[in-house]
Amino acid sequence: MEVTKALAALQPLYGKDNVEVITRNGTRIRGIVRSMKTTQALTKPSVKMERADGEIIKIHFTDIIEIIDHNPAADAAKGNG
Numbered sequence: 001m002e003v004t005k006a007l008a009a010l011q012p013l014y015g016k017d018n019v020e021v022i023t024r025n026g027t028r029i030r031g032i033v034r035s036m037k038t039t040q041a042l043t044k045p046s047v048k049m050e051r052a053d054g055e056i057i058k059i060h061f062t063d064i065i066e067i068i069d070h071n072p073a074a075d076a077a078k079g080n081g
Helices: 003-013
Strands: 019-023 028-037 046-051 056-060 064-069
Touching: 003 028, 003 064, 019 046, 028 056
Parallel strands: none
Antiparallel strands: 019 028, 019 064, 028 046, 046 056
8 A cells, every 4th residue: 555545544543443454465453553653764654553462563554455444433433323
């Protein structure tokens, strides 16, 4: 996934639980979006996800093929949908 697309998709999910990232090799990581590094020198842009077991997984944006938000929509969470 392009860095700009991955960043745009992940920014509103920052700190949210129940987010799933699928990587190029088929790995699925589901958990909380913990941090995003986009402009550090000599590093690839990446996101860190915290799984339910507490393990932190670092995923390079270029390895992401899909981002899924499993959280209910805002209206549904408020009982309006």
